[in-house]
Amino acid sequence: MTDTAPRTRRSDATRAAILRAARERFAADGYDRATIRAIAADARIDPSMVMRYYGSKEGLFAAAAEFDLRLPDLAAVPVERVGETLVRHFLDRWEGDETLAALMRTAATNPGAAERMRTVFAEQLGRAVARLGGDPTEAPRRAGLVAGQILGLAFTRYIVRLPPVVDLPPDDLVAWVAPTVQRYLTDPAPA
Amino acid sequence: MTDTAPRTRRSDATRAAILRAARERFAADGYDRATIRAIAADARIDPSMVMRYYGSKEGLFAAAAEFDLRLPDLAAVPVERVGETLVRHFLDRWEGDETLAALMRTAATNPGAAERMRTVFAEQLGRAVARLGGDPTEAPRRAGLVAGQILGLAFTRYIVRLPPVVDLPPDDLVAWVAPTVQRYLTDPAPA
DNA sequence: GTCTATAATTCGATAGAC
DNA sequence: GTCTATCGAATTATAGAC
Numbered sequence: 001m002t003d004t005a006p007r008t009r010r011s012d013a014t015r016a017a018i019l020r021a022a023r024e025r026f027a028a029d030g031y032d033r034a035t036i037r038a039i040a041a042d043a044r045i046d047p048s049m050v051m052r053y054y055g056s057k058e059g060l061f062a063a064a065a066e067f068d069l070r071l072p073d074l075a076a077v078p079v080e081r082v083g084e085t086l087v088r089h090f091l092d093r094w095e096g097d098e099t100l101a102a103l104m105r106t107a108a109t110n111p112g113a114a115e116r117m118r119t120v121f122a123e124q125l126g127r128a129v130a131r132l133g134g135d136p137t138e139a140p141r142r143a144g145l146v147a148g149q150i151l152g153l154a155f156t157r158y159i160v161r162l163p164p165v166v167d168l169p170p171d172d173l174v175a176w177v178a179p180t181v182q183r184y185l186t187d188p189a190p191a
Numbered sequence: 192m193t194d195t196a197p198r199t200r201r202s203d204a205t206r207a208a209i210l211r212a213a214r215e216r217f218a219a220d221g222y223d224r225a226t227i228r229a230i231a232a233d234a235r236i237d238p239s240m241v242m243r244y245y246g247s248k249e250g251l252f253a254a255a256a257e258f259d260l261r262l263p264d265l266a267a268v269p270v271e272r273v274g275e276t277l278v279r280h281f282l283d284r285w286e287g288d289e290t291l292a293a294l295m296r297t298a299a300t301n302p303g304a305a306e307r308m309r310t311v312f313a314e315q316l317g318r319a320v321a322r323l324g325g326d327p328t329e330a331p332r333r334a335g336l337v338a339g340q341i342l343g344l345a346f347t348r349y350i351v352r353l354p355p356v357v358d359l360p361p362d363d364l365v366a367w368v369a370p371t372v373q374r375y376l377t378d379p380a381p382a
Numbered sequence: 383g384t385c386t387a388t389a390a391t392t393c394g395a396t397a398g399a400c
Numbered sequence: 401g402t403c404t405a406t407c408g409a410a411t412t413a414t415a416g417a418c
Contacts, residue, residue, distance in 0.1 A: 029300060030223075030299060030300035032221075032223040032224060032300065033223060033300055104299065104346075105299045105300055107350065107351055108221060108295065108296045108299035108300070108350055109220060109221035109223065109224055109296055109299070109300070114350070114351050114352065117351050118351060118352070118353055118354070121353060122353070122354070122355075140354070140355040141355045141359065143355065144347065144353050144354075144355030144356040144359075145355075145356070145367055145368075147343075147347055147353060147356070148340070148343040148344045148346070148347045148348075148353075148356055148368075149339070149340055149343050149371070150343065151343045151346050151347060151351075152338075152339040152340050152341065152342045152343015152344065152345075152346060153339045153343065154343075155295075155339070155342050155343060155346055156335065156338055156339045156342060157339075159298065159299055159305070160298055160305050160308050160309060160342075161305065161309070162309055162312060162313070162335050162338060162339075163309070163313070163331075163335075164313075164331040164332045164334065164335030164336075165335040165336070165338070165339055168332065168335075172381075175381035175382070176336055176375070176380075176381060177336075177339075179374070180340070180371045180374070183370070183371070184367070189367075190363075190366035190367060191366070
């Protein structure tokens with residue numbers, strides 16, 4: 001143990017560059033069309049490095065698709081503004097991070113990514129909704145309805161890029177959609 | 192012109208079988224993962240037949256992705272029930288036809304399919320919304336918001352298959368979501 | 383009209399030199 | 401640690417026999 005390279009101190013920079021390029025490519029092209037070769041070219045390294053560091057394309061995607069919604073604590077905001085808070089948070093969150101787009105594009109055809117998506121929304125959003133109080137047995141359903149509206153917004157704005165939705169300024173979007181989320185979260189279940 | 196095969200009467204049955212199989216495969220797997228070989232195998236014909244009839248994989252998809260939302264005339268229903276009518280119609284429409292799922296899966300990564308999707312929703316849903324009366328300059332935006340909610344519902348229920356949304360009976364789904372669509376269609380624009 | 387055979391690519395993954 | 405070389409598999413598309 002008296003060698004000159006004491007630490008397992010490989011090129012963490014390379015590793016990070018791969019991950020960054022992978023996120024971009026997966027976001028832009030989805031799982032199938034994003035090739036290891038293209039990702040490696042973006043990261044300015046050899047394709048075989050990707051295999052060395054992440055084992056396989058699936059392993060790389062698993063690492064690239066780690067996603068924390070970073071949801072705020074809904075118990076800390078006035079209950080009548082949870083809808084607005086949540087919509088604005090999601091808009092901010094994914095305007096600055098393409099990972100969710102990558103996950104959506106991939107989940108459309110890849111079962112593993114769909115499973116990941118189910119986990120992310122059931123656990124993270126489910127937990128945030130549960131903290132609002134209310135009937136605990138209803139929390140998953142309310143979270144599911146919110147996910148439906150939020151993901152539909154993401155799909156039309158960032159994936160399909162429907163012009164009227166793309167052109168709407170964030171504030172207008174919040175004004176339109178927040179009441180929907182508010183209702184899914186706090187209104188009594190319909191008869 | 193006195194031949195024994197007077198009509199360009201090729202095997203229309205084969206052509207239809209290809210189209211049916213293509214719709215199923217594209218719906219289940221998306222564009223990239225749905226191979227011509229698999230589609231041909233489903234249709235019990237040779238892969239080269241697909242090329243003969245549709246020219247290319249893109250040509251086949253274009254034919255398979257023709258999609259008519261078959262929207263009802265919203266001017267013919269009581270204005271306070273247009274939301275309910277629309278949500279119920281969409282649920283019925285795509286429970287019985289996988290083409291929309293195929294289009295969504297493919298639009299996630301294929302620019303041509305995304306363009307098709309924009310056209311379908313802008314033209315068909317846009318026209319239906321315009322028939323409701325109201326400010327014509329607002330119709331596209333309202334249609335876009337409705338598309339966001341509706342497609343999000345489809346994405347969570349049929350693509351990602353989020354359990355709480357999958358488990359909700361259609362009637363409950365209508366009860367929850369119809370007010371949202373109703374508001375996007377008929378409420379005054381928020382300040 | 384239908385099928386066989388194959389061309390031309392492209393991709394993920396591996397082996398091994400340096 | 402990084403790269404060269406290549407394998408084996410899968411794909412779309414074409415040429416041509418029957």
